[in-house]
Amino acid sequence: MSRNSIKILPGALVCEESKLRGDITIGAGTIIHPSATILAEAGPIIIGDCCLIEEQAKIIHRLPFDEQDTEKTPVLIIGAHNVFEVDCHVESPKIGNCNVFESKCFVGNKVTVTNGCTVGAGCKVTEEQILKENVIIFGEKCQMREGLDRPGLQTLQMETLSKVLPNYHHIRKPNKKN
Amino acid sequence: MSYIVSPDVVKYACTCGLLKPISCLYFCRYCCELRCGFCVCHEVDSHFCGKCCENLPSSEARLKKNRCGNCYICPCCQQELSTRIGSKGPSNPEDPKSTPKKMYYLSCLYCRWSSRDVGIPDQGAATGGWPERENVHANRLQEVIEGYKAFITAQRQQKEREKKKQRGKFISYTDRTGVTAAALRKRIGLPAEVPNTYYRNRPKPPEVAIAREEVEDFPEDLLTKALNLMEITTIDQRLLQPDLQPTTVDKLFPIHKQLSIKRSLRCRSCEHNVSKPEYNPNSVKFKIQLFAYYHIPEVRIVTVEPLRAGKTAELILKFTNPTQHQTVITFLPLDLTDKGGDGDREVVGETQSLNLPEKQPPSLGGQPSSLLSLSSRQPSITIKPRPIRQATNCSIAIPGSKVILPPRDDAAEYDDSGETHNIQDDTKLVVWRKSNKAFVKLAVTPDDGLELNTEIVAGFTMQHIYTNTIATTVENKEPDRHDHNVRVFLSLGNLVGSE
Ligand SMILES: [Zn+2]
Ligand SMILES: [Zn+2]
Numbered sequence: 001m002s003r004n005s006i007k008i009l010p011g012a013l014v015c016e017e018s019k020l021r022g023d024i025t026i027g028a029g030t031i032i033h034p035s036a037t038i039l040a041e042a043g044p045i046i047i048g049d050c051c052l053i054e055e056q057a058k059i060i061h062r063l064p065f066d067e068q069d070t071e072k073t074p075v076l077i078i079g080a081h082n083v084f085e086v087d088c089h090v091e092s093p094k095i096g097n098c099n100v101f102e103s104k105c106f107v108g109n110k111v112t113v114t115n116g117c118t119v120g121a122g123c124k125v126t127e128e129q130i131l132k133e134n135v136i137i138f139g140e141k142c143q144m145r146e147g148l149d150r151p152g153l154q155t156l157q158m159e160t161l162s163k164v165l166p167n168y169h170h171i172r173k174p175n176k177k178n
Numbered sequence: 179m180s181y182i183v184s185p186d187v188v189k190y191a192c193t194c195g196l197l198k199p200i201s202c203l204y205f206c207r208y209c210c211e212l213r214c215g216f217c218v219c220h221e222v223d224s225h226f227c228g229k230c231c232e233n234l235p236s237s238e239a240r241l242k243k244n245r246c247g248n249c250y251i252c253p254c255c256q257q258e259l260s261t262r263i264g265s266k267g268p269s270n271p272e273d274p275k276s277t278p279k280k281m282y283y284l285s286c287l288y289c290r291w292s293s294r295d296v297g298i299p300d301q302g303a304a305t306g307g308w309p310e311r312e313n314v315h316a317n318r319l320q321e322v323i324e325g326y327k328a329f330i331t332a333q334r335q336q337k338e339r340e341k342k343k344q345r346g347k348f349i350s351y352t353d354r355t356g357v358t359a360a361a362l363r364k365r366i367g368l369p370a371e372v373p374n375t376y377y378r379n380r381p382k383p384p385e386v387a388i389a390r391e392e393v394e395d396f397p398e399d400l401l402t403k404a405l406n407l408m409e410i411t412t413i414d415q416r417l418l419q420p421d422l423q424p425t426t427v428d429k430l431f432p433i434h435k436q437l438s439i440k441r442s443l444r445c446r447s448c449e450h451n452v453s454k455p456e457y458n459p460n461s462v463k464f465k466i467q468l469f470a471y472y473h474i475p476e477v478r479i480v481t482v483e484p485l486r487a488g489k490t491a492e493l494i495l496k497f498t499n500p501t502q503h504q505t506v507i508t509f510l511p512l513d514l515t516d517k518g519g520d521g522d523r524e525v526v527g528e529t530q531s532l533n534l535p536e537k538q539p540p541s542l543g544g545q546p547s548s549l550l551s552l553s554s555r556q557p558s559i560t561i562k563p564r565p566i567r568q569a570t571n572c573s574i575a576i577p578g579s580k581v582i583l584p585p586r587d588d589a590a591e592y593d594d595s596g597e598t599h600n601i602q603d604d605t606k607l608v609v610w611r612k613s614n615k616a617f618v619k620l621a622v623t624p625d626d627g628l629e630l631n632t633e634i635v636a637g638f639t640m641q642h643i644y645t646n647t648i649a650t651t652v653e654n655k656e657p658d659r660h661d662h663n664v665r666v667f668l669s670l671g672n673l674v675g676s677e
């Protein structure tokens with residue numbers, strides 16, 4: 001894989017133990033926990049502002065098998081205020097704003113996520129599709145329903161984390177000016 | 179109970195003939211018999227709500243249709259709903275500095291459904307006050323229920339009158355005291371003769387429902403409009419509200435949580451409890467827990483050599499003594515026709531329970547029927563053991579020697595001194611032992627001519643000495659020790675081919 005090029009904007013909190021590979025840009029206010037994994041295999045990943053990427057979460061930018069031979073290097077853009085909960089696995093080619101990927105969910109690389117979506121704990125979404133705004137996927141059978149509005153922001157949790165995490169972990173220094 | 183040896187490879191034959199793993203069995207200490215969930219009486223002890231842990235008397239539970247008045251479940255995913263606070267503007271609109279008014283709504287943390295989704299207004303109080311929806315058929319249902327109730331009462335009255343007429347030939351309790359029903363009626367100023375109330379108060383039958391002939395038109399847009407599955411409820415969601423059966427998600431409303439019960443289990447032949455939970459819903463403990471796991475030696479399969487038709491393989495079983503008393507295990511061939519350890523029941527169970535009514539002097543025969551029915555509540559039932567339907571296709575060489583299992587000693591777990599109880603073991607049979615456990619080596623031979631991949635089931639009768647501490651009487655201070663037979667079935671895996 002190509003060399004690592006990690007750009008961290010000021011205000012982002014990226015723990016040193018997190019596994020970041022490839023060309024990754026991390027927006028202001030984003031928190032990345034120690035053992036989160038972000039792999040930019042197929043092309044660069046740009047993570048927006050105020051995302052929360054928890055322990056064991058995996059964000060992998062990988063092309064589907066049938067597109068792997070093409071020359072293009074697509075960019076994975078992840079919007080703002082997304083929450084990647086513990087041990088989720090997201091390979092989506094495009095992610096909007098304010099989405100929640102709950103614990104141990106799996107989102108395949110043919111699923112485009114728009115805004116305000118919730119993928120419930122343990123749900124697996126692999127079929128090629130575009131998740132409409134405010135869609136909630138939940139339960140054993142991955143039932144889908146449309147929410148009234150976006151899931152609430154994790155502001156309080158992120159405030160606490162930005163105070164606590166630097167006390168116990170080495171933090172990567174921001175290396176990019178706004 | 180999820181048990182550590184989860185695949186049920188070792189099963190015990192219950193007295194009723196069913197095969198169950200030891201974790202699903204009870205042991206009645208009074209009959210000295212195994213009992214399973216199918217051969218005990220289940221009784222409801224108490225009703226409680228699993229969310230707020232409120233205990234409800236059964237009459238109140240019935241009145242509330244077995245649902246909790248305060249707790250709701252999600253109509254979308256059936257998880258419990260939680261009350262959440264959502265502030266909504268200042269409490270005093272003129273003064274913008276006044277504290278924001280707290281409003282409460284119900285929300286599901288699982289599927290993120292909320293009472294706001296279907297337009298239920300937020301409530302000012304955290305506890306309830308949620309609008310109850312009227313069933314459109316409530317009146318009709320009430321009418322039918324009342325009609326049938328009246329019918330039942332009338333029928334019962336008539337039956338009682340007929341019984342009274344028959345009983346009139348004998349001396350009744352009231353006659354002895356000199357207070358007859360007729361005299362009583364006269365004293366309080368009623369006509370002496372009871373009129374035939376059944377015909378007088380014959381209940382009015384509920385109005386007959388008439389089927390309608392005209393049907394609603396077929397909605398054309400079903401064929402023309404694209405279906406949005408997210409707006410349509412699932413079968414589960416519809417059946418959760420049988421009175422409404424909503425077809426679209428905007429008609430899903432919070433549902434009162436169904437109550438749970440605590441139940442006690444009673445041995446059918448001696449009427450003693452084999453399991454009785456503590457009354458408090460917060461407690462998961464038992465007052466009585468006669469689980470077989472605490473009384474019957476536990477058998478586990480340790481290893482078994484590959485099984486080949488007609489070839490002898492080595493099987494190592496682990497025996498554990500769960501009791502506080504030493505026991506001796508004897509291996510006996512499996513006898514499917516025999517009733518197993520039923521010999522004791524005739525002595526202990528039957529006589530004890532049958533003695534009760536006999537002890538009463540016969541002169542009390544004229545006592546009021548209510549008292550009589552109290553003493554002979556639930557007469558003892560002789561449970562006929564059913565034949566065991568499990569066939570075995572593997573023989574076990576029954577060893578002649580016995581295995582002694584010392585009592586269970588919780589402290590022994592931490593004792594590394596390797597103390598052996600100085601038990602002279604048959605080294606061919608016992609390959610290893612520690613505190614109350616022993617590994618026993620047996621030789622098994624699958625039947626000849628079996629097809630490959632056939633599941634091999636072997637069985638034997640385990641006779642162990644059971645020490646009954648309950649039967650100790652005043653004159654007999656020694657604990658009662660007797661043999662108890664349990665038939666054990668082992669699923670040893672599938673038959674493999676020759677090397
Ligand atoms: Zn049974
Ligand atoms: Zn409740």
Ligand SMILES: [Zn+2]
Pocket residue numbers: 252253254255256257286287288289290291
């Ligand atoms: Zn729900």
Ligand SMILES: [Zn+2]
Pocket residue numbers: 206207208209210445446447448449450527
């Ligand atoms: Zn019993």
